[in-house]
Amino acid sequence: MALESVNVAVEFSRDQDGYRVAAGRVTGEVTLTCERCMGDMHYSVDTEFELALVAEESQVPSLPKRYDPWLVPPGEEVAVGALLEDTLLLAIPVFPKHEPEECQIKMSFGIENEDDPSLSSVPEKPNPFSILADLKASQKK
Structure with missing residues (x-):
C-alpha cells in the first residue's frame, strides 16, 4: 500500500459518561496491488472511527457499543x-481487485464477445421440464 494523498482529522475529548x-475521519487515495493482474490500483478511502481509550483490557466489556476500544496503558x-x-x-x-473491465487480465477465457451467443462454445441444453409443460397443456385441452 502506498499513500498518494490522505487527509486526517482527529479529535480527542471526553464524552458525557467520562470516557x-x-x-x-480518514479520506484520500491509496495505491494498492491488484490481486488479479498484480498492477497498481487506485483506491479511494473514506472512513470514520470512534474509539474509547482504555488503560486495561478488563475495561473493554463495559464500553458502550458505539466505541471500539483503543488500549493505551498508563504512562505510555x-x-x-x-x-x-x-x-x-x-x-x-482484503483482496483488492480492479473492476473486470479495468483489469489487465482478460476474464473472458478466450471468448471475445460474451454477449454474442454464437461465439459460446457450450451448446444450450434443452429444458428437461418442457416435456411436463407439454403434457400439462395437452391435458387441459
Missing part, C-alpha cells in the same frame, strides 16, 4: 500514527 474518546504515549495505519488497513479491501 476518553478519539474520533475522526498515544500512538496516533499506529491508529491511523490500523484505520487505513481496516478500510481497504
